[in-house]
Amino acid sequence: MSANVSMRDALYEAPGPKTRRRVAIGTGISVVLLLGLIAFVIRQFYVNDQLNPRYWSFFARWTTWRFLLRGLAGTIRVAFTAGIIAMILGLLLMLGRISHNRPLSVACHVITDLFRSLPSLLLIYFFFLVIPKYGLRMPSFWMITVPVALAASGVLAEVFRAGVNAVPKGQSEAAMALGMTHGKITRKIVLPQALRIVVPSLVSQLVVVVKDTTVAYVVSYPDLMQNARVLISNYDALVSMYFVVALIYIAINYATNQFSIYLAHREGTSIMSRTTENPV
């Protein structure tokens, strides 16, 4: 079926000769502009003495990398834990919201919107500054993980709900006609299909979680960002360090996005046209 027709194919008209010429000219101009921009950046680096070896030489030392990698491990630990918590909580919030129990549904709706609209930094301050006042002291790992997870759970609840809504109504009607109960229909028919639909957006949402972890410095948790800041003050090398750290974040998130694209294709083909593997 249409699983292999990508959005690009669907929304994209094959260009004619005039359009192709215009595209070629546009491409040429952008390449020139881009090269100019890169040259300008390098020149500015040079002019401002940012290419001076003293800003870069410490990257040749293993200890620098070890410290950064430790930070990266911290980032991954926080992002991973927060991601898992957010998925479970998001799923529960969504299930509560679509349940037939009116008070539960309203409560979950309110909580979802609350988490979704509060900036994660505000949530972090809440766990860092407010909650300890009432006697609940948490290690810094949880002070960053919990608020990041809460913020993401609101968004994920909406992602899950979009998935549930994307399952055709006929699927649950057919299950109803068989005499299945609401709970069973949700578990056996709707959720399995909804999850397949949302896996790609779920994974790309994890990119947001990874980015949210960068505020870990607020609670002094040694993540990549925090460790980079330590190195910056040690070596007095702001630009070069941020440059390298930015590349690392881009690499993580690029990999995550590629993974979600891979999943999208895999899930898309497996549900629409699974071949005769998986015999009974």
Add this chain to the structure above:
Amino acid sequence: MAIETATPVIELRHVDKHYGPLHVLRDINLSVAKGEVLVVIGPSGSGKSTMCRTINRLETIDSGEILIEGTPLPQEGKELAALRAKVGMVFQSFNLFAHKTILQNVTMGPIEVLHTPREQAEAEAMELLRRVGVDSQAAKVPAQLSGGQQQRVAIARSLAMHPTAMLFDEPTSALDPEMINEVLAVMVELAQEGMTMVVVTHEMNFARRVANRVVFMADGQIVEQNSPDEFFDHPQSQRAKDFLESIKGH
């Protein structure tokens, strides 16, 4: 045709339904006896699909009463589910479970609702799939089958519940012409075996050949009902005459 006078399998009494200002079902009274094949026809928008769907409460009603084997249709919960389990339903768009294999589609009801042991459910399912001629496709997923095959699986899925009656909501309307007959053949066989059936359809030949009674609906009302020969050869109402005239040659 002799129709038993015992409790009707399906009975609608003074059923009314509105969609906002639209009065889609107006005082519907209908009863279907055991073993009867009732064909519902009428122009689109006449409420025939809606009526069909009210019988297992996929559509709610505003007033009136619906009884299945003399029991009022429950409003919700396990009681409603239990009653639905006894009434099979075949949809226009098949609605096979997209994430399950053909075999799993057929065993879903027996295993999850009737708590039939898996082996038994699978054996019965294979038998049903053989009957509708798609047993060789058992391990595939619905998207790999043609529309006609999918609809035959959908019929097998309903039959797996051992229903007391079957509802068909335009079962051939979404099919390519060459696949309509393979589905109708299965339905004819079912009718001959004595299944109680309510069939909403545009297939006039099927109605003439198989129906015990034809119900003609227009504007949410049952305008007339009669034996197929009487109805098709001597329609009483102007609406029915116009409708039959408009579909002549189909």
